[in-house]
Amino acid sequence: MIARYKRELSVATALGLLLLVLAVAAPSFFGADNLRAIGVSNAPVLVAAIGMTLVILTRQIDISIGSQFSICGVVAGLLAKEGIPAPVVALATLALGALFGAVNGALVAGLRLPSIVVTLATLVTWRESLRWITEGETVRNLPETFLWLGMGRPAGQAFIVISSLVLLALVAWGLRMLPAGRAVYAVGSDAEAARLAGIRPRRVVFGVFVLMGVLAALAALLTAIQFRNAQTNEGAGLELKVIAAAVVGGVAISGGRGTLIGAFIGVLLLGAISPALVFLKAEPYWEKAVQGAIILIAVATDAINLRQRKDVGASLAAH
Amino acid sequence: MLAQALPHTDQPPWVRKVLLSHEGVLAVLLVAETVVFSFLGRNFWGAQNSGEMVRLSAEIGLLALAMTPVIVTGGIDLSVGSLMGLSAVLFGKLWRDAHLPIAVAALATLGIGALCGLLNATLITRLRIPPLIVTLGSFSLFRGLAEGITSATDNFTNFPERFLFLGQGYFFGGVPAQGPIFLAAAVAFWLLLHRTAVGRSLYAIGFSAEGARHAGIPVERRLGLVYLLSGLTASLAAIVYVSHNGQAKADAGTGYELRAITAVVLGGTSIFGGRGRILGTLLGLWAIVVLQQGLLLSDGPAELAGILVGVLLIVAIAANRLLRKGE
Numbered sequence: 001m002i003a004r005y006k007r008e009l010s011v012a013t014a015l016g017l018l019l020l021v022l023a024v025a026a027p028s029f030f031g032a033d034n035l036r037a038i039g040v041s042n043a044p045v046l047v048a049a050i051g052m053t054l055v056i057l058t059r060q061i062d063i064s065i066g067s068q069f070s071i072c073g074v075v076a077g078l079l080a081k082e083g084i085p086a087p088v089v090a091l092a093t094l095a096l097g098a099l100f101g102a103v104n105g106a107l108v109a110g111l112r113l114p115s116i117v118v119t120l121a122t123l124v125t126w127r128e129s130l131r132w133i134t135e136g137e138t139v140r141n142l143p144e145t146f147l148w149l150g151m152g153r154p155a156g157q158a159f160i161v162i163s164s165l166v167l168l169a170l171v172a173w174g175l176r177m178l179p180a181g182r183a184v185y186a187v188g189s190d191a192e193a194a195r196l197a198g199i200r201p202r203r204v205v206f207g208v209f210v211l212m213g214v215l216a217a218l219a220a221l222l223t224a225i226q227f228r229n230a231q232t233n234e235g236a237g238l239e240l241k242v243i244a245a246a247v248v249g250g251v252a253i254s255g256g257r258g259t260l261i262g263a264f265i266g267v268l269l270l271g272a273i274s275p276a277l278v279f280l281k282a283e284p285y286w287e288k289a290v291q292g293a294i295i296l297i298a299v300a301t302d303a304i305n306l307r308q309r310k311d312v313g314a315s316l317a318a319h
Numbered sequence: 320m321l322a323q324a325l326p327h328t329d330q331p332p333w334v335r336k337v338l339l340s341h342e343g344v345l346a347v348l349l350v351a352e353t354v355v356f357s358f359l360g361r362n363f364w365g366a367q368n369s370g371e372m373v374r375l376s377a378e379i380g381l382l383a384l385a386m387t388p389v390i391v392t393g394g395i396d397l398s399v400g401s402l403m404g405l406s407a408v409l410f411g412k413l414w415r416d417a418h419l420p421i422a423v424a425a426l427a428t429l430g431i432g433a434l435c436g437l438l439n440a441t442l443i444t445r446l447r448i449p450p451l452i453v454t455l456g457s458f459s460l461f462r463g464l465a466e467g468i469t470s471a472t473d474n475f476t477n478f479p480e481r482f483l484f485l486g487q488g489y490f491f492g493g494v495p496a497q498g499p500i501f502l503a504a505a506v507a508f509w510l511l512l513h514r515t516a517v518g519r520s521l522y523a524i525g526f527s528a529e530g531a532r533h534a535g536i537p538v539e540r541r542l543g544l545v546y547l548l549s550g551l552t553a554s555l556a557a558i559v560y561v562s563h564n565g566q567a568k569a570d571a572g573t574g575y576e577l578r579a580i581t582a583v584v585l586g587g588t589s590i591f592g593g594r595g596r597i598l599g600t601l602l603g604l605w606a607i608v609v610l611q612q613g614l615l616l617s618d619g620p621a622e623l624a625g626i627l628v629g630v631l632l633i634v635a636i637a638a639n640r641l642l643r644k645g646e
Contacts, residue, residue, distance in 0.1 A: 107637075
């Protein structure tokens with residue numbers, strides 16, 4: 001049990017240490033307001049990280065989610081301003097996300113093109129299309145019925161955090177217990193073996209990309225309902241943030257290895273850095289530097305552990 | 320092989336070979352772009368525009384040149400844009416706050432860039448962590464250091480005229496000053512990749528790292544060199560960037576890594592390694608720059624350039640895939 005979750009445990013230990021330091025040096029970090037703020041701002045990141053974990057587990061990557069996120073946020077805002085009821089807005093946004101995911105999935109699974117290049121291309125294409133159509137204009141004054149889904153701020157915040165955690169639990173359960181979930185691991189470990197075992201790897205990859213698109217759209221929705229205005233560049237850089245969280249949480253980029261719990265702890269650890277710096281009276285400008293150092297230390301520790309156990313010839317130059 | 324697929328044509332075989340090669344297709348695309356924009360664009364053929372295109376392509380071009388051998392080995396370097404930011408900031412610090420002469424500051428910056436490249440190289444070769452992950456971490460680390468050092472606000476300006484010439488001046492009245500630097504870098508990387516044993520070994524590594532090791536190639540040392548050069552070139556690009564813009568801020572080079580990778584992949588280098596050429600990278604780069612500048616001069620929407628580049632990228636790799644299937 002412990003050996004199986006070694007990677008998750010070491011990240012959890014790092015998170016525990018950080019919280020311990022904060023408990024001693026800046027106990028006010030654990031104030032309800034601060035914890036709530038951290039939860040609300042990281043819930044969308046968690047939602048996107050769930051999708052990214054599945055994508056990485058199948059040995060693919062999706063760097064276009066920042067652009068998908070931006071477009072979905074703006075479209076949700078525009079639809080809401082038209083006076084369309086919030087549930088319809090939500091459905092339409094998720095459908096748009098599924099469409100973006102399907103484009104990536106068709107190119108990767110259908111034409112067998114490398115996912116990093118495909119999603120690099122769609123990243124640029126979607127981002128520039130959005131910029132062209134909106135001319136960078138922010139969608140202002142979203143209606144009250146859309147803001148916090150009309151529930152008011154406290155209930156809306158609770159909704160955002162709880163819905164992301166429920167989603168995490170559901171997908172984590174499905175990944176372990178459902179045949180489709182096991183297929184994700186199988187395809188990522190060895191696509192050919194999975195095929196011989198009766199799984200259709202290309203369908204699994206396509207499905208995972210579609211799910212990624214839906215979750216990117218959901219993350220955009222959970223962000224859009226928090227603010228009066230929807231920025232057109234809200235999602236820029238989200239992809240690397242989310243990939244970093246998954247990797248720190250022990251999800252192997254070579255596919256087939258990692259858990260959603262690990263990714264969850266990764267999101268918490270990276271998301272806690274910025275407020276922790278503020279509470280420790282350090283300059284918040286060092287946030288990215290600390291995050292980068294954590295990523296490198298996490299993967300280096302993991303690599304050293306792996307070498308100690310056995311001298312695995314993990315492909316040197318592979319991505 | 321292609322000749323068998325297309326037996327009845329009158330052209331000599333080399334014409335077909337050139338036209339069907341990736342570089343050939345890109346060259347045709349480049350000519351097409353040029354023709355279209357000669358009609359649509361104002362002053363497309365003016366000396367000022369040619370100079371402007373060299374300026375536009377120099378910084379990303381330098382990154383793309385160094386990225387080519389990286390991707391040829393099957394790796395990737397996401398940290399170069401961030402390293403430009405860190406190099407620009409440290410360069411400004413060394414010159415303004417440490418009062419070093421500008422040339423010494425520039426040399427020291429190049430050294431720092433090489434060291435940062437070495438950090439990537441060490442993690443990739445010693446600990447065998449995938450390059451994508453290592454450089455994702457240093458992507459965040461380098462940008463964060465640049466922001467931390469300057470509190471994300473400090474801006475270095477008022478560089479001496481002599482230094483600004485490097486990014487803004489002209490030789491012989493028409494050749495942009497960064498032209499020769501870029502040309503020298505292009506020749507150097509071409510020689511390295513296509514005319515040395517080290518270059519050959521990079522292809523072998525990209526094709527199969529394990530096989531290369533069995534063939535006696537010092538895989539770790541070769542990969543180390545490639546990432547070190549990538550870091551060194553990123554700091555060179557940063558110095559050109561600072562001189563071009565007349566200021567050094569922590570956000571220098573944001574997003575440049577993806578643009579450089581785009582030029583390299585559009586140029587026909589396989590993201591899986593083992594295949595790719597400097598000429599292709601140059602053509603890929605120019606196809607993008609001519610498109611951007613041409614749309615600008617013909618009052619087209621600037622965003623259309625990005626959209627077309629995205630579409631071109633997919634068409635290029637899809638075509639490549641289908642062509643190679645035929646072989």
